[in-house]
Amino acid sequence: MGASKAGNFTEKQNDIALMAKAMGHPARIAIIEFLLKADTCICNDIVSELPLAQATISQHLKALKNAGLIKGNIEGNSICYCINEKNMIKLQSYFANINFKMTQKKECC
């Protein structure tokens, strides 16, 4: 088919997958890293920073926004993008809570 059978999984699984998927492209990782370290978060600065066309960056920003990982705010002529901390923390926590103790009990691998 090509469409993921999201209905078969829990809301949380779908939620985390959506955010992880958004982080699943080097350009979007680079955008997030830029937003984390930059003094400004004007869209145009991202376009200048990355080796991709403006249209492509805009698309990646849309994907990150759709996943809830960034927010955009109109700032006069341009748009200011920022990390959406609430959701980024959710993703962060998900990974932080992965516990390997159970795994270590097994001997198969």
Added chain:
Amino acid sequence: MGASKAGNFTEKQNDIALMAKAMGHPARIAIIEFLLKADTCICNDIVSELPLAQATISQHLKALKNAGLIKGNIEGNSICYCINEKNMIKLQSYFANINFKMTQKKECC
């Protein structure tokens, strides 16, 4: 095009993106969660657990293995899959090290 311009980004960015991408599907999230909590990690148990065809699960396992997030070991007739802790910890650390202090200084969003 459809092919990501991975050459334009750092090795780490590509690496993290590859792993995040692997986590970017609810079925693969479910597989990882199953491996974390299950007593066994036999491939067939995953197939029984998830609402997807065996061929599809096999494909997802391949994606996770390719990203380095799981390992597979032949166990007689069947295959034992386990979390690849080394790389899972890498992904975990990446998110753990995200620091929002810089972000909070900004007022745009």
Added chain:
DNA sequence: AATCTATAACGCAATATTACGATAAAGATT
């Protein structure tokens, strides 16, 4: 008002993903 600047949306081509039935391969069981 005309023009500039910044960003999103449209349209398209190339490629990748998702899903699954069917088949292959390889070890286990009879």
Added chain:
DNA sequence: AATCTTTATCGTAATATTGCGTTATAGATT
């Protein structure tokens, strides 16, 4: 050796992603 069990691979259809040129849109500047 024939069969069963388990898993990977192949082929295929549907859909999604990636990238970009081009075009809209909307606020800023002249």
